Amino acid sequence: MRRQDAPRVRITQRQVAELAGVSQSTVSLVVNGKADARSRIPRATRERVLRVLREAEYVADPAARRLAGGMNRLVGVFTYEPAFPAASRDFYAALLTGIEHQAEQLGYDLLMFTSAPVTHGRRQLFHPANRLRLADGCLLLGLEMDDADLERLATSGLPFVAVGRRETPGVPYVAADYAGATAELVGQAWDLGHRRFAMIHRDSSGESVQDRLRGLIDELSRRDRGALGTAVIEAASTTGLEKEWRRVRRAGASVVFVESPEHALVVLDLARRDGVCVPDELSLVTLGDPARATPVELTRIVPPRTRLGAEALSLLGQILDPQVHLSTDELRVTLPCAIAPGATLAGPADERPAT
Template identity: 40%
Template sequence: MSRRVTQRDIARMTGVSQATVSLVLNNRTGDDVRIAPETRQRVLDAIRATGYVADPVARRLVSGRNRILGVFTYEPVFPATAADFYHPFLVGIEQRAEQLGCDLLLFTSHAESRRIFHADSRIGIADGTILLGRRVDRDDLGRLVGEGHAFVSVGRRDDAGGPVPCVGADYPAAVAALLERAAALGHTRIGYLGTGGPAESHADRLRGFLAGGGAHLVHLPQPSRQWPAAIGRERLTAVFLEEHADAVDLVAALRADGREVPGDVSVVALGEPSGAGPVDETITRLRIPRREMGWQAVDQLTEAIEGGGVVQRLLPCTVHEGATLGAI
């Protein structure tokens, strides 16, 4: 097997110093860098002819950057099929990282407790880290914020000793818009079925629901098996559910009970199918901009690596129309 070509080899081949090769490789220009155009071209020709690839460790010593972005998950999300909830996030992350010429490093060690900081933590290998998953450890967040690490959470997070940089979905605005749509269809008694927390994404959905006005709004957090009876007791004509799988189950239960959907009760899911349960494309639901969130998380992380401030972006959701939201 042939020896790996080095900068010293390129310098010897072209009759220049190794420092000159480094300046050409890093595209250094300016008044303090005097390299004749023909010399620069000779070095570039040698690089192409030999297939030289810069040593990432050496480049890091010079620039302080690996061009490696870490992805840390608190739950197993790899491998992910196209039907999996996390797949669009990962596609967005991968596509944008590739465009920017960055590699991705998936942190999977110490899986039994899924913590960023542990005795063998390798978080320092990457220039910065994207956090992906529904649950994020609060102690880890606090340390990331307190120690000034470059990181971005996919999904809004509550403060952890300071604001947490994130790219999330604007659930409050999306839920409020769906409430307005339901009200325009004649619904005045609308229920919210779900926990409303502690996950920030659930809390944001409930916050958007409770901020709605002009309708009789009911939050029913009890076990899902009690929801059909509660809907009748509260005389609800429309219900919003946090999870798509719960909406699928509720539609089946209501129809088994002789009630029409959406004729008697309209059903709206405030999330995407997770891949863990059945998918029913007839259910009206929110579309979360998952690919765009992954894409923008990479952009935001690269800005943070270069010293940018804390940014919290919330992207608008759209609606998968389905057929379960109708006029009363």
């Protein structure tokens, strides 16, 4: 009996072949899942090799298996931003929950690609330390993704799916319909009587940021032929929103759309400080969903983050399945967002009947 503290010896394919009485190439075919009818390996031989593998507790080297064209049932998750610090935890938690649940359902193990260092808040997908090829495929998460990275990955042969809409040709993705949900909320505000709109959005070129902005501008243009002159205000962080708040007030907006829930909470505080009552004097809509309870129930978009993670892994599983052939449209999936009515959107004060 092997002592508990004795070092574990890794058995090789050659030793498995000797124990099973077969060639090493036969063991390789079985380990890599290629011992099918085309390989002409008898079922009894395959079962004998599998029995020896189980008894020897053989674990295939994942890198060697990938080089041999085999599958490890291992999916990588690459996040451009750190996933676990407090600043990003709320964004990633629901996505990773959906990915983990779907991986369990499909029988995949997950590998977080964290060896690439974070530089200026972002990881490099093709950093020399990144071991993408250990996995059968990869999920990409991040607000902004480098177009050159995506183009290179699309031609690399490594299957992948991006979470979030990407404009780069040939990139499979699962995204939330932020433009449609934003347009729906603009329509609700318009129907309540609002005609003076402002928007505070992130200073970012990310597609999800641009989709929200497009949803607002396009819906206002549809409603009023673009004659409103909506104030569009960029904000780089949750600090220093004083300037943005002043611009909203100077614009005379009766409703402000704030992309980030964190920014929305800062705007609420600034409004209270200045004695501006929300929503009686100024309505506020946020185009995201805070992960934690807020002092006021915000009128907001609720993106399906958990489902986004699950559907992204499901799509990657289909791409990895040689029996499944997907059309171009099937490689790009858009999921609807829900709308939470909240308590921060009401008709403008000058449109309400006198009491």
